[in-house]
Amino acid sequence: MIKQSTDVIIIGGGIGGLATALALHDIGLKPRIFEQAKQMKPLGVGINLLPHAVRELTELGLLEKLKATGVALEELRFYTKFGLEIQREARGTKAGYNWPQFAIHRGELQMLLYDAVLARLGNDCVKTGYKAIDVSQDAGKAMVYFQDPTNENNRTQETADLVIAADGIHSLVRQKYYPEEGPLLYAGINLWRGTTRQPAFHTGRTMVLAGTLQTGKMVIYPISPDNEKGETLINWVAEVRTNTYKNNDWNRPGHISDFAHLFDDWKFDWLDVPSMIRNADRINEYPMVDRDPIDRWHFDRLVLLGDAAHPMYSIGANGAGQAILDARTLAGSLKSMDNPMDALKAYEADRLPTTSNVVRANRGEGPDHLLEIVADRAPVPVKTIHDVISQKEIESIGAKYRKITGYDMETLNNRASLVP
Numbered sequence: 277m278i279k280q281s282t283d284v285i286i287i288g289g290g291i292g293g294l295a296t297a298l299a300l301h302d303i304g305l306k307p308r309i310f311e312q313a314k315q316m317k318p319l320g321v322g323i324n325l326l327p328h329a330v331r332e333l334t335e336l337g338l339l340e341k342l343k344a345t346g347v348a349l350e351e352l353r354f355y356t357k358f359g360l361e362i363q364r365e366a367r368g369t370k371a372g373y374n375w376p377q378f379a380i381h382r383g384e385l386q387m388l389l390y391d392a393v394l395a396r397l398g399n400d401c402v403k404t405g406y407k408a409i410d411v412s413q414d415a416g417k418a419m420v421y422f423q424d425p426t427n428e429n430n431r432t433q434e435t436a437d438l439v440i441a442a443d444g445i446h447s448l449v450r451q452k453y454y455p456e457e458g459p460l461l462y463a464g465i466n467l468w469r470g471t472t473r474q475p476a477f478h479t480g481r482t483m484v485l486a487g488t489l490q491t492g493k494m495v496i497y498p499i500s501p502d503n504e505k506g507e508t509l510i511n512w513v514a515e516v517r518t519n520t521y522k523n524n525d526w527n528r529p530g531h532i533s534d535f536a537h538l539f540d541d542w543k544f545d546w547l548d549v550p551s552m553i554r555n556a557d558r559i560n561e562y563p564m565v566d567r568d569p570i571d572r573w574h575f576d577r578l579v580l581l582g583d584a585a586h587p588m589y590s591i592g593a594n595g596a597g598q599a600i601l602d603a604r605t606l607a608g609s610l611k612s613m614d615n616p617m618d619a620l621k622a623y624e625a626d627r628l629p630t631t632s633n634v635v636r637a638n639r640g641e642g643p644d645h646l647l648e649i650v651a652d653r654a655p656v657p658v659k660t661i662h663d664v665i666s667q668k669e670i671e672s673i674g675a676k677y678r679k680i681t682g683y684d685m686e687t688l689n690n691r692a693s694l695v696p
């Protein structure tokens with residue numbers, strides 16, 4: 277097992293970085309986290325945590341916190357843009373998993389992890405306002421150079437035995453080792469994300485995928501427990517195929533006039549979508565972007581993790597989940613091996629092929645692919661969905677994606693812990 281005196285720096289205090297800090301603390305290490313933001317704030321909108329990620333957070337002792345903060349989803353429903361139900365499937369423990377599927381506000385999840393890190397590692401373990409500007413290493417140590425938080429014209433240096441780059445989709449460390457990679461790859465799809473406080477729909481624990489990218493697609497689910505008025509916070513994502521590309525920034529304001537007209541007719545007996553859009557607390561716009569998989573994550577004492585290693589389309593609820601799986605796999609490798617560099621290689625060998633497959637699957641074979649198939653076969657309303665697609669084909673699409681991404685139920689329920 278790695279020496280408990282091993283000094284570890286984590287670049288980035290997002291979901292991946294904080295989950296890694298908790299996973300490393302669980303095996304006896306006390307990493308230091310350096311975050312670019314000057315203050316930790318609950319930014320963003322909703323995300324889903326599939327059972328494979330929830331298992332890891334449960335083993336880190338966070339299940340009750342998740343229950344109190346998010347919504348344990350029980351079903352997923354697919355609809356055409358005309359309101360015809362395509363498929364209904366159980367989720368989480370309702371489907372037979374040993375762990376729930378949670379819908380939760382991204383910012384609240386980050387703060388939940390942050391609070392746990394401070395409680396377990398101490399209030400001094402997270403340094404904010406530190407923008408990484410370079411890395412280097414020699415035979416014995418790795419060095420990270422930061423813009424001085426008190427004087428941006430100066431830089432400071434931190435030294436450690438290992439450096440974990442969880443610095444996101446614009447990773448400095450990835451750019452250092454892949455300088456010719458170029459800009460992010462745009463899918464030709466724009467997302468408008470919003471949250472609306474209103475009564476729940478269907479069971480109150482239902483996630484909906486509806487429509488098609490050509491004429492407007494929606495992903496809708498609750499992300500908070502009901503308040504005293506019986507209202508929940510509904511997270512919704514409007515996805516539209518477009519050639520307009522803008523710089524990706526999770527918190528760039530979106531304009532309702534750019535997309536809302538595509539959903540004017542979406543007034544169903546279970547949800548008034550135009551009203552939901554109009555009553556949003558805030559709308560953000562974000563392009564669907566990723567990068568091609570790379571063939572190496574570790575560079576001696578440096579290693580990539582999360583979006584820095586495998587930026588992927590926000591399809592299939594796997595972005596944050598795969599980062600959490602990275603964190604636990606890395607901790608398991610470090611616990612199992614005496615040589616930390618061997619552990620980084622083992623972590624890469626385990627996670628790189630899997631996440632590369634997820635990146636590729638999200639480009640065309642995610643669960644949303646079912647909507648596009650049905651839209652192509654039924655451009656006008658049909659009486660029954662089985663006029664255009666069989667139940668066997670419907671189920672095979674979901675099963676294939678679950679296998680690729682590591683949350684096949686039988687495999688997940690029966691495999692050993694990632695941290696021995």
